[in-house]
Amino acid sequence: MEEGSRREEPQKEEEIWSWGAGTDGQLGTGKLKDELLPQLLHLPSLAASAAGSISMLACGGAHVVALTSGGRVLTWGRGTSGQLGHGEMVNCLYPKAVNSLEDHVITHVSAGWSHSGFVSDGGCLFTCGDGSFGQLGHGDYSAYSTPAKVSYFVNNHVEQMACGMRHSLVLLKGSLGSQVYGFGSGKRGQLGISVEKIKSANLPRVTAGFEDIQITTITANGDHSASLSVDGKLYTWGRGFSGSPDINVPSCTLPSLSFSQVALGWNHALLLTDDGEVFMLGGNRHGVLSNTEKLMNTAPNHLPGTESSSFTSELFILSTSLFLCPLTSFIFLVLITVDGEVMTWGWGEHGQLGLGSTSDETDPCLVRNEKEVVAISRVYCGSGFTYAVKAVD
Amino acid sequence: MSYDDVEIEDMEWNEELQSFTYPCPCGDLFQITKEDLRLGEEIARCPSCSLYITVIYNPEDFNEDKSKGKKKGNAIQQAQQPVSVA
Numbered sequence: 001m002e003e004g005s006r007r008e009e010p011q012k013e014e015e016i017w018s019w020g021a022g023t024d025g026q027l028g029t030g031k032l033k034d035e036l037l038p039q040l041l042h043l044p045s046l047a048a049s050a051a052g053s054i055s056m057l058a059c060g061g062a063h064v065v066a067l068t069s070g071g072r073v074l075t076w077g078r079g080t081s082g083q084l085g086h087g088e089m090v091n092c093l094y095p096k097a098v099n100s101l102e103d104h105v106i107t108h109v110s111a112g113w114s115h116s117g118f119v120s121d122g123g124c125l126f127t128c129g130d131g132s133f134g135q136l137g138h139g140d141y142s143a144y145s146t147p148a149k150v151s152y153f154v155n156n157h158v159e160q161m162a163c164g165m166r167h168s169l170v171l172l173k174g175s176l177g178s179q180v181y182g183f184g185s186g187k188r189g190q191l192g193i194s195v196e197k198i199k200s201a202n203l204p205r206v207t208a209g210f211e212d213i214q215i216t217t218i219t220a221n222g223d224h225s226a227s228l229s230v231d232g233k234l235y236t237w238g239r240g241f242s243g244s245p246d247i248n249v250p251s252c253t254l255p256s257l258s259f260s261q262v263a264l265g266w267n268h269a270l271l272l273t274d275d276g277e278v279f280m281l282g283g284n285r286h287g288v289l290s291n292t293e294k295l296m297n298t299a300p301n302h303l304p305g306t307e308s309s310s311f312t313s314e315l316f317i318l319s320t321s322l323f324l325c326p327l328t329s330f331i332f333l334v335l336i337t338v339d340g341e342v343m344t345w346g347w348g349e350h351g352q353l354g355l356g357s358t359s360d361e362t363d364p365c366l367v368r369n370e371k372e373v374v375a376i377s378r379v380y381c382g383s384g385f386t387y388a389v390k391a392v393d
Numbered sequence: 394m395s396y397d398d399v400e401i402e403d404m405e406w407n408e409e410l411q412s413f414t415y416p417c418p419c420g421d422l423f424q425i426t427k428e429d430l431r432l433g434e435e436i437a438r439c440p441s442c443s444l445y446i447t448v449i450y451n452p453e454d455f456n457e458d459k460s461k462g463k464k465k466g467n468a469i470q471q472a473q474q475p476v477s478v479a
Contacts, residue, residue, distance in 0.1 A: 382420070
């Protein structure tokens with residue numbers, strides 16, 4: 001793949017693979033087609049920008065936001081709502097730098113169905129894309145094709161942003177403990193700002209209930225919202241799982257368990273406990289995610305297929321290798337084992353399982369690239385497509 | 394089986410597609426036209442995959458044009474009455 005820049009520090013030769021839905025250019029292959037098997041990407045613009053390796057990817061409805069170790073942002077895929085931030089409303093087949101952010105060192109990126117968010121090291125938040133539900137937080141319902149600063153947070157230090165289908169969450173850093181804000185569509189309670197449902201908010205509003213709780217991560221997808229506290233407590237709000245009622249303010253979910261990771265889909269959540277166990281909320285809508293007999297209401301269940309040794313307690317020591325990333329479509333799931341192997345299962349119609357076919361799978365299957373198994377360190381999912389990043393020393 | 398139930402007010406009108414749309418998990422859009430709704434159709438399909446949603450709406454909200462169409466149709470029918478020739 002690319003050679004990397006001529007910098008002093010040891011260069012990691014990175015590999016980026018993508019597969020699944022690709023007709024908007026979201027796979028970065030330069031071809032407008034779905035891919036049933038993982039494709040190793042050749043991204044000359046990434047190397048040319050001498051921006052270093054990929055720190056993180058954010059995958060949305062059909063676009064990708066890439067953050068480099070140098071604090072630069074590149075975007076590609078669907079751009080018809082301005083979500084790529086290039087100042088126009090067209091798709092882009094290849095990673096292209098977001099020039100308007102070049103004076104900032106970006107530390108965090110996020111992508112929703114049709115909007116994007118960028119956080120700088122100085123704590124500023126920029127958003128662009130569709131704004132018809134107020135999800136950009138600029139006080140209007142307009143679309144923005146270039147990242148615009150969310151002026152509401154000018155006196156705060158933004159740490160993270162999470163994007164759902166039509167809403168956004170923001171996590172602030174502060175000496176008084178972290179605070180969470182929500183804006184965009186609130187119809188399913190996903191903003192968590194009031195026991196009375198708010199239809200929408202185009203300016204950030206404080207999410208209720210976290211005054212005495214230190215939140216470390218926030219996540220959003222579909223009409224769901226979730227966060228983890230510093231002591232591993234999971235809070236969820238928004239659309240209910242498995243047909244249960246919507247939750248309008250954050251609720252401590254499964255309070256007897258401590259979680260290290262949570263990943264949301266449109267209809268389910270995957271949870272990793274401190275003990276290395278994997279649970280799922282919801283996800284029984286189509287019956288393809290697992291043996292339906294094992295899924296009952298909102299009771300958490302050990303994920304079928306995860307009872308084997310590769311997911312038991314030895315895992316938590318290397319829990320940073322386990323990356324939960326249920327697809328936003330939340331109809332298919334991706335897990336990485338401790339050995340860096342990728343397992344997928346669920347709905348396979350777009351080849352998003354990366355198994356070489358369009359069949360559904362009810363149990364986790366190992367994703368193989370031709371002959372060898374590539375040791376993947378991180379996985380990111382968008383709507384019907386997946387990226388896997390392998391960092392090589 | 395329907396992937397989800399979506400209220401018509403939560404769908405967005407797409408001028409280019411001339412349809413009401415809603416995000417599909419595959420990345421494309423579930424779509425249903427006004428004509429479909431007038432005809433009492435409640436399934437919005439995705440052109441890229443096999444998923445579909447059930448649209449929740451009040452059929453009366455889409456009935457007006459149908460009644461106008463009926464009158465127009467009748468007028469045309471009358472004008473085209475076959476005339477028998479002995």
